[in-house]
Amino acid sequence: MQVKASDIVRIPVRPGGGRPYDVVLGVGLLGELAETVVGRTRAAVIHPGALRATADAVVADLRENAGVEAHAIEVPDGEEAKQLRIAGFCWDVLGRIGFTRDDMVIGLGGGTVTDLAGFVAASWLRGVDVVQVPTTVLGMVDAAVGGKTGIDIDAGKNLVGAFHQPLGVLCDLAALESLPAVEVRAGLAEVVKTGFIADAAILDLLDADPTGAAHLPELIERSIRVKAEVVSGDPREDGRREILNYGHTLGHAIEKVEHFSWRHGAAISVGMVFAAELSRLVVGLDDATADRHRELLTRIGLPVTYRDDRWAALLDAMRVDKKARGRRMRFVGLEAQGRTVILDNPDAGLLIAAFTTVAEGR
Ligand SMILES: NC(=O)c1ccc[n+]([C@@H]2O[C@H](COP(=O)([O-])OP(=O)(O)OC[C@H]3O[C@@H](n4cnc5c(N)ncnc54)[C@H](O)[C@@H]3O)[C@@H](O)[C@H]2O)c1
Numbered sequence: 001m002q003v004k005a006s007d008i009v010r011i012p013v014r015p016g017g018g019r020p021y022d023v024v025l026g027v028g029l030l031g032e033l034a035e036t037v038v039g040r041t042r043a044a045v046i047h048p049g050a051l052r053a054t055a056d057a058v059v060a061d062l063r064e065n066a067g068v069e070a071h072a073i074e075v076p077d078g079e080e081a082k083q084l085r086i087a088g089f090c091w092d093v094l095g096r097i098g099f100t101r102d103d104m105v106i107g108l109g110g111g112t113v114t115d116l117a118g119f120v121a122a123s124w125l126r127g128v129d130v131v132q133v134p135t136t137v138l139g140m141v142d143a144a145v146g147g148k149t150g151i152d153i154d155a156g157k158n159l160v161g162a163f164h165q166p167l168g169v170l171c172d173l174a175a176l177e178s179l180p181a182v183e184v185r186a187g188l189a190e191v192v193k194t195g196f197i198a199d200a201a202i203l204d205l206l207d208a209d210p211t212g213a214a215h216l217p218e219l220i221e222r223s224i225r226v227k228a229e230v231v232s233g234d235p236r237e238d239g240r241r242e243i244l245n246y247g248h249t250l251g252h253a254i255e256k257v258e259h260f261s262w263r264h265g266a267a268i269s270v271g272m273v274f275a276a277e278l279s280r281l282v283v284g285l286d287d288a289t290a291d292r293h294r295e296l297l298t299r300i301g302l303p304v305t306y307r308d309d310r311w312a313a314l315l316d317a318m319r320v321d322k323k324a325r326g327r328r329m330r331f332v333g334l335e336a337q338g339r340t341v342i343l344d345n346p347d348a349g350l351l352i353a354a355f356t357t358v359a360e361g362r
């Protein structure tokens, strides 16, 4: 997708008592990376195969313009990267190249790679610096910002990880030119989430152009601003940050049941429709807002239904969601657009009723 944006925008993230950083958004920013590694001895650029050429260019730039010993670490595409085996491979490489505490990891790729690179940085020597360079819409608007890092295990999505804030986030909109449309749509799911939980203008922009093309820089900037504000106030998810999990309880369960073959954005699209229906049943979310979920996500081209024969497995998966406490399942719900509420231990019958509205016979 061709993206035009004239200015460079810096969005501050001030995570509690932690180190402040900026999310930098603009076109042609990769050159800024060298400045962030000057003075270090080594940098490791973790990237997927799809971005090999970009990673090679970054490595060459860091060697020539920052004078560091730069290494590319290629990992599998997509969710395959978020595996213990792949984290182990990255640790092995860091060990082999003698990576020390003042060296720097760079996560170059979509949300899967920024989650993995962040986790590798959080765990290597108990924590080294990471700069995130997201190259998907989803990575820019959500995954690379806020320091949630992690990997998947058989028991579920993101169950092993750490909070580890990056030193900075560089969103080069030029990267999106090679991003397939299906990945843009997946990223728009998190943008829609941000619209429903916080910024109504996002929903209006997407209503006007559900491809996102006409307003992509503005949609990305608005979403990052919301995420930056939320994680600044609650970096370790002690409370308000949970709102960013809207649609994720069922969404993550679908990802697990589908053995991580669904795109994250597609799964949380269904998850948001479910959360809206549950909100309609439990806290009286108005019909127009609830219906707007299905309408808008469908117009974007995201799924809003899921097979009806997996409810038991989905329930099991939802019980190990990170928001659960003891035997109580907890969901992020909506009382109205922009007004989130925790739905604490909803009645089992209401959960099934909400699921019925997204269930599709096989
Ligand atoms: N940590 C967080 O706060 C957070 C937030 C949201 C999502 N996530 C995680 O993010 C992941 C999803 O991220 P995603 O949607 O970016 O998927 P992804 O990382 O799998 O990227 C999608 C695909 O696009 C390719 N790609 C990436 N950039 C490209 C480019 N510029 N041009 C062409 N191809 C490119 C990738 O190789 C991959 O095949 C999930 O694992 C999800 O759990 C994390």
Ligand SMILES: O=C(O)C(=O)C[C@@H](O)[C@H](O)[C@H](O)COP(=O)(O)O
Binding pocket: 142, 146, 148, 157, 158, 190, 237, 241, 242, 244, 245, 248, 322
């Ligand atoms: O940043 C957050 O906080 C989020 O919840 C953002 C989500 O979009 C993202 O998918 C996140 O990885 C989910 O986290 P988890 O704690 O539910 O694994």
Ligand SMILES: [Zn+2]
Binding pocket: 142, 190, 248, 264, 268
């Ligand atoms: Zn998400």
